[in-house]
Amino acid sequence: MKSAGTILLVLFLLSSLSRAKTILVGENELYKNPSEALSHSVSGDVIKISKGVYNVSELVIDKSITLEGEEGAVFDGNFFKEIITVTSDSVTVKNLTLRNTGTSFVTDVAAIRLENVSGCRLENNTVQNSFFALYLSSSKNCVVLSNRIEGNAVSESFSGNGIHLWKCNNITISNNEVSGQRDGIYLEFSTNSEITGNTSRGNLRYGLHFMFSEGNRYINNVFRNNGAGVAVMYTKRITMTGNRFEDNWGANSYGLLLKDIDNSLIYGNTFSRNTAAIYMEGTNRVNILNNIFENNGWALKILGNCYEDSVLYNNFLNNTFDVATNSPRNPNVFINNYWDKYKGYDLDNDRKGDVPYRPVSLFSLVVEKVPEAVVLTGSFLVDLLDAAEKVIPVFTPETLADNYPLMNRSGN
């Protein structure tokens, strides 16, 4: 009798190994909580979580399973520690609501952490009130798709990032919505990743922040109303296309901060209502093409240590200052842009102005040197000085000019 039981058990185990089974977790199911289910599962299983609130903390997923929530399935961390830690490849976590992680200043506590894994998917989850929300560490070939992250960060030092990548490779982050964290999306030492269609708004520091992360692509994202917009630092080969940078408005704020960036492309983005749309420092061989700059304080702030950048086919509309620089020389190229302040003419009808446009106004130069002077904005004197300088440039960089400015808006 005993041996028959053993055989049955072995058969049962064999069958479970041979094909994935679905394990249900819920109040009325066999397993009342996810960790019980997890310990009885094997790789390839699907754990389905029924509707309800589960107290979960430090759930370590070390098998290649799929963890899937029904509508209304909530994992509550009770402000204790991390909620889910994934240490196995090919894990999928989807349709779950995770809330209330702990806060720690020693370790980066997250709602879901991927630790040294590959081929994982985080899909359609809602993360509320977490320290870090989705934390990917030393992982590759993972997908982070359609998650909603709603933080309620109050101060930078007491909050974590929405989607945090550290030493990752080939990660796809798309269609997520991140708000109320410290940084919306943060990348450090992460390469070859694609970040598309995300919305990052109302974060304390940056909507998107990345450092030392080469070869990434940012496409069609929206960065709105963040503390200081988007910061891109110490990186090469980045592509930023079709993004919107909006309402990053405040003292010391900007839409896009480029610091020590090489060989990158910024194409077809829209910058509106930012204090400084693009702030460039130590930026070399970056092409800024076909973007729209509208209603910004400064459209481009280019410091003297930027070389061989090209600014082509952009539209500059209704900015207080089009270009500001602190250098008397101009090692960058400005050509075929549309400037709404351009007063020139086009006699030969090639749709390009016959006289150069100098986007650096005398007043912007003065403000660069004496920031306090900006209180004179809108003064009659300032308009007079700018008009005089436009006719005969004396102080503004002689070579910083668009020699073929467009007469009409360039098509985007």
Add this chain to the structure above:
Amino acid sequence: MNLRKIIKYFFGDIIRSKWIVVYTAALLVFSSGIIYFSKDEQKSLLSLMNIVMYLIPLLCMIFGSVYYYNSREFIEMLLTQPVKRSSVFYGQYFSLAFTQMLGFITGIILPLLIFNFGFNSFFLMIAGTFLIFIFTGFALLISILVNDKVKGIGILIAVWLLFAVFYDGIVLFMFYYFADYPLEKATIIASTLNPVDVTRTMMMLRLDISALFGYTGATFKKYFGSSAGYYVSLFVLHMWMIIPALIARKKFNRKNF
């Protein structure tokens, strides 16, 4: 004859000159045009602000002093009557200011209200009213002091240039010259002393261009946003309004016609 009667005489006289009608109509066309053709609310407010800050003081002064010079005989005739000199002065001062207000409000504020600019139009009205009273006072002061019409108007234009252009120039020069020193307090003082600058700064802060001001803007917003800064600005505007007018009255009372 009391003050009210004198104001009535002067007022009627000014209205009859038709100049004010043309002036009002021009302002009306101009401001409606700006609001209508500019799609951006902020831009049109800025343009109108420029009219209020630069054009209105100039016109106020020229109109005021031309009127004074032209009605000298009428004033002399009035003074033979048993009226107080102060009443004659105030009669003229208030009638001039009221007619300017009439032109300003129908010409600029009315279109703003029609196109629904809300609180900003109210703000512009307050600013404009202050400037009208301040520069009417200056106009009378200078016309009373200087008997020669051409010379008087020349001085007026110089005063206008001083407030509208040179003052900012001097401030800019000072900023540039003392760039190595902390200038926050200096900027606040500098922009409080000139009535034109006070109104411009407050309008700029209202329009949220202040974000451009960076650190200076923060101190500015703190100052002008606080009730103390607000009262100081109001106080300065009142001083600019009262002092020239009072001196003008004193000179008028003692003037040997």
